[in-house]
Amino acid sequence: MTDAIPEFKKAEVTQVGLTGSAxxxxxxxxxxxxxxxxxxxxxxxxxxxxxxxxxxxxxxxILPRPSLIAAALVKEFPLIxxxxxxxxxxxxxxxxIGAGTGMILAAVVTQYPFVEKVITPYILVLVTTxxxxxxxxxxxxxxxxxTPRIIxxxxxxxxxVMINAATGFRRTDSAKIALARSYGASTLQIFWxxxxxxxxxxxxxxxxxxAIFGLLTTVGAEMVGxxxxxxxxxxxxxSMIDMPEFFAxxxxxxxxxxxxxxxxxxxxxxxxxWET
Amino acid sequence: xxxxxxxxxAGKRYGDLDALKGCSFDVADKTIVSIVGPSGCGxxxxxxxxxxxxxxxxxxxxxxxxxxxxxxxxxxxxFQEANLLPWRNLMGNILFPFExxxxxxxxxxxxxxxxxxxxxxxxxxxxxxxxGGMQQRGSIVRALSLRPQVLLMDEPFGALxxxxxxxxxxxxxxxxxxTRTTIVFITHSIEEAIFLSDRVIVLSKRPGRVxxxxxxxxxxxxxxxxxxxxxxxxxxxxxxxxxxxxxSMRSKAAE
Numbered sequence: 001m002t003d004a005i006p007e008f009k010k011a012e013v014t015q016v017g018l019t020g021s022a023x024x025x026x027x028x029x030x031x032x033x034x035x036x037x038x039x040x041x042x043x044x045x046x047x048x049x050x051x052x053x054x055x056x057x058x059x060x061x062i063l064p065r066p067s068l069i070a071a072a073l074v075k076e077f078p079l080i081x082x083x084x085x086x087x088x089x090x091x092x093x094x095x096x097i098g099a100g101t102g103m104i105l106a107a108v109v110t111q112y113p114f115v116e117k118v119i120t121p122y123i124l125v126l127v128t129t130x131x132x133x134x135x136x137x138x139x140x141x142x143x144x145x146x147t148p149r150i151i152x153x154x155x156x157x158x159x160x161v162m163i164n165a166a167t168g169f170r171r172t173d174s175a176k177i178a179l180a181r182s183y184g185a186s187t188l189q190i191f192w193x194x195x196x197x198x199x200x201x202x203x204x205x206x207x208x209x210x211a212i213f214g215l216l217t218t219v220g221a222e223m224v225g226x227x228x229x230x231x232x233x234x235x236x237x238x239s240m241i242d243m244p245e246f247f248a249x250x251x252x253x254x255x256x257x258x259x260x261x262x263x264x265x266x267x268x269x270x271x272x273x274w275e276t
Numbered sequence: 277x278x279x280x281x282x283x284x285x286a287g288k289r290y291g292d293l294d295a296l297k298g299c300s301f302d303v304a305d306k307t308i309v310s311i312v313g314p315s316g317c318g319x320x321x322x323x324x325x326x327x328x329x330x331x332x333x334x335x336x337x338x339x340x341x342x343x344x345x346x347x348x349x350x351x352x353x354x355f356q357e358a359n360l361l362p363w364r365n366l367m368g369n370i371l372f373p374f375e376x377x378x379x380x381x382x383x384x385x386x387x388x389x390x391x392x393x394x395x396x397x398x399x400x401x402x403x404x405x406x407x408g409g410m411q412q413r414g415s416i417v418r419a420l421s422l423r424p425q426v427l428l429m430d431e432p433f434g435a436l437x438x439x440x441x442x443x444x445x446x447x448x449x450x451x452x453x454x455t456r457t458t459i460v461f462i463t464h465s466i467e468e469a470i471f472l473s474d475r476v477i478v479l480s481k482r483p484g485r486v487x488x489x490x491x492x493x494x495x496x497x498x499x500x501x502x503x504x505x506x507x508x509x510x511x512x513x514x515x516x517x518x519x520x521x522x523x524s525m526r527s528k529a530a531e
Contacts (some may be wrong), residue, residue, distance in 0.1 A: 176359060
C-alpha cells in the first residue's frame with residue numbers, strides 16, 4: 001500500500017509549548033547569512049552606543065561606555081565570581097524546592113477538582129504578590145544568610161510552576177486515557193504514560209517563567225539585606241558610583257537570564273516539540 | 277454458530293435520557309458485524325460497553341458466555357481518530373500496549389503487520405509527520421499487535437477522505453481474511469458497512485435498539501463489480517429507508 005493519494009493534514013493543536021513562542025524565533029537563525037546579519041547588527045548597536053557616549057562625553061555615572069563595562073568585568077571578575085556562586089546557590093536551591101513542590105501540588109490537586117477550587121485563590125495571591133515584599137520580614141526571622149533568600153525564591157517559583165503545571169495536567173484527553181485503560185493501565189501508569197507527557201509542555205513553560213521570577217527574587221532579596229550575592233554587589237557598586245562594575249554585574253545577570261531561557265528552550269525542543 | 281459476543285438487553289441512561297434500551301444481538305465468532313444508525317442512536321455507547329470501558333445501566337455484554345466487567349485483553353479497540361500518542365514515534369505507539377502490560381513485544385508479528393499495512397520504514401516517524409490514513413493504519417497495528425480475538429472499531433475512518441477510506445476498507449478486509457478476528461465495526465457509512473460486513477445491524481433513533489438485521493452473503497474479497505451489483509444497491513436503499521423511514525425509498529427498494 002502506498003500513500004499516492006494526498007491527504008489534508010489534520011488541524012494542528014493550539015501551540016502552548018516553549019518552542020511555539022515568539023521568542024523562539026530568535027534562536028532559529030540557521031543560514032550563515034542570517035547569522036552574519038545578526039552579528040553585524042549587534043556590532044553596530046554596541047559600537048554605536050560606544051561612539052555616541054564618547055562623542056557627547058556622557059559621564060560614566062549616567063551610562064558607562066561598553067568598553068569600560070567590558071574592562072571592569074575583566075578586572076573585577078575574580079572579585080565578582082564568588083558572588084555569582086552565592087547567587088546561583090540561592091537561585092538553584094529556591095528553584096528546586098519551589099518547582100518540586102509546585103509540580104507535586106499541581107499533579108495531586110488536579111486529581112481533586114474541589115480541592116483545586118478551594119486552593120486556587122491562594123495560589124493566585126502567591127503568584128501575583130511580589131515575594132520580594134516578604135524579604136524584610138524573612139530577614140527579621142531568619143537573619144542575613146541564605147535562608148530568607150531561598151524561602152523567597154521558592155515562594156516566587158512554586159506558585160508559578162504550580163499554576164502552569166496544573167493547566168497542563170488539566171488538559172486530559174479522555175480518548176488517550178481510555179486507550180491506556182483498555183490495555184489495563186493502572187492509575188499510576190496513566191499518570192506517568194499519559195497525563196505527565198501531555199502536561200510536559202506546560203510544565204516547561206511554568207519552569208521557565210518560574211526560573212526567571214526566581215532570578216528576579218534572588219537579586220532583589222540580595223539587594224535588601226545580607227553582605228553577599230550579585231544583588232548585594234549592585235548596591236555596593238552603585239553606592240560607590242562604580243558604574244562600569246555595576247553594569248558588569250548587570251551583564252552577568254542577563255547572561256544568567258538568557259541561559260535559563262536557552263536551557264528550557266532546548267529541553268522543550270527535545271521533549272515537547274511534538275506539540276508544535 | 278458460536279456467539280463470540282452476546283449483547284443482552286443492553287440499556288444505558290444518561291440522567292433522564294435513554295441512550296440505549298433493550299438492545300440485544302449476537303456476534304458470531306470470526307465474522308464482521310457493522311452497526312449503523314442515525315447519529316445519537318447509542319452506537320458508540322454500545323461499543324464502549326463491549327470494550328468494558330463503560331458500564332451499562334441495564335443488561336450485559338458477554339464474551340464467550342462470560343459477562344464483561346472491565347477491559348479484556350481479548351478485545352482490541354480502534355478509536356474514532358487514530359488516537360496515537362503524539363509524543364511517541366510510531367513504533368513507540370505500537371509498543372505502548374506491551375509497555376503497559378509489561379510484556380515482551382512480539383516483534384515478528386508486529387513487523388509483519390507493519391508490512392501488511394505499508395508502514396515499514398515509518399517506525400521512527402512522529403504521528404504528526406504521518407497522514408491521517410497512515411495514523412489510522414498505525415492504530416490498527418497497535419490494536420492487532422496483541423492478537424485480540426475481537427476488534428472493536430468505532431467509526432475509525434470517519435475523518436478520512438473518501439479515497440483513503442476505501443483503501444482502508446480493503447485493508448480491513450485483507451486483515452480479516454488473514455486473521456479472522458471477530459470485528460464489530462461502527463460506522464455511519466452504509467456502503468462501508470455493506471462492503472465490510474457479514475451482517476449489518478441497524479439501530480433505531482434514541483433510545484437505540486435493533487431495528488433491522490441484514491446478512492450480507494456476498495463473496496470475499498469484495499470486488500468493485502460485486503459492490504456495484506443490484507443486490508448491494510437494493511440493500512443500501514433498504515437500510516437507508518430503515519434509517520430515514522422514508523416511504524418513497526422503501527417502495528423503490530422493494531421493486
